[in-house]
Amino acid sequence: MYRVIGPVNSRAFRVLWMLEELGLGYDHIPANPQSEGVAQFNPAGKVPVLIDDGTPITDSTAILTYLADRHGDLTHPAGTxxxxxxxxxxxxxxxxxxxxxxxxxxxxxxxxxxxxxxxxxxxxxxxxxxxxxxxxxxxxxxxxxxxxxxxxxxxxxxxxxxxxxxxxxxxxxxxxxxxxxxxxxxxxxxxxxxx
The missing domain is CATH 1.20.1050.10 (Glutathione S-transferase Yfyf (Class Pi); Chain A, domain 2)
Known part of the structure; x- marks a missing residue:
């Protein structure tokens, strides 16, 4: 299960929505930017952060692209x-x-x-x-x-x-x-x- 860190009223909305569109399970931690709950995964203190298998992924667009590519949906194939x-x-x-x-x-x-x-x-x-x-x-x-x-x-x-x-x-x-x-x-x- 994915873990998404960041409040809904931030760019974390993009990641949460993508996960909902893909029908994937996730745990949501609405930690605010610059908080300790964020800084331990992203030294810049920015949200969202996606945790996958213990690995943090930062930047909403990178996360969206990763999820779309990984699950083969909401994207066109690379190289086309x-x-x-x-x-x-x-x-x-x-x-x-x-x-x-x-x-x-x-x-x-x-x-x-x-x-x-x-x-x-x-x-x-x-x-x-x-x-x-x-x-x-x-x-x-x-x-x-x-x-x-x-x-x-x-x-x-x-x-x-x-x-x-x-x-x-x-x-x-x-x-x-x-x-x-x-x-x-x-x-x-x-x-x-x-x-």
């Missing part, structure tokens, strides 16, 4: 053009969506108060909106980002869109709002959100 498209979209989401939201969070409550720059959030919101316009041209016509099959980037994007709304980063593209509504209806998403 479909996987290259999947990985390209994953990197785009990390660079353009996750990074903007994380930087805004750092300047809202993570950095020491004297180092926070409130004005940076305006430029980040602008970038986030521009990235949405780019993304809708990369989305398939199917129910998921890459077509008829849910993959790792779907987990990342859905989490980022949820995070954006909490952080008051508007989702301005109707295709993305509709997409988020569909993803939230997934039973595995609902089970994770109920945690």
């Amino acid at each position: 053009l479909d996987r290259a498209r999947q990985d390209s979209l994953t990197q785009f989401l990390l660079d353009e969506f996750d990074a903007a939201l994380w930087l805004a969070a750092r300047h809202s409550f993570i950095l020491p108060e004297e180092l926070r720059l409130a004005a940076i959030k305006n430029s980040l919101r602008w970038e986030f909106e521009a990235s949405q316009k780019t993304l809708i041209h990369r989305m398939s016509d199917g129910p998921f980002l890459l077509g008829d099959r849910m993959t790792v980037p779907d987990v990342i994007l859905t989490h980022c869109l949820d995070w954006a709304l909490i952080a008051r980063f508007p989702v301005t593209q109707h295709r993305l709002s509709d997409y988020l509504d569909r993803m939230r209806l997934r039973p595995a998403y609902a089970r994770t959100a109920a945690l």
Whole structure:
């Protein structure tokens, strides 16, 4: 059984949701970042951490990719053009969506108060909106980002869109709002959100 360390209201949500989608058992320890329960497995103190057979795996995207590859689901096979498209979209989401939201969070409550720059959030919101316009041209016509099959980037994007709304980063593209509504209806998403 896997062990997932990190609160649900962090990137640990991605890992918990992935495990729910895969129908795998897990033990959830909602330890906060920088706590002793996290630092013993990740010296950076960041969550999530997945423990598999006593080995810690850090970084949500690395964990998602590991689980998808290991269980042969929610991914395209390595070495295929479909996987290259999947990985390209994953990197785009990390660079353009996750990074903007994380930087805004750092300047809202993570950095020491004297180092926070409130004005940076305006430029980040602008970038986030521009990235949405780019993304809708990369989305398939199917129910998921890459077509008829849910993959790792779907987990990342859905989490980022949820995070954006909490952080008051508007989702301005109707295709993305509709997409988020569909993803939230997934039973595995609902089970994770109920945690």
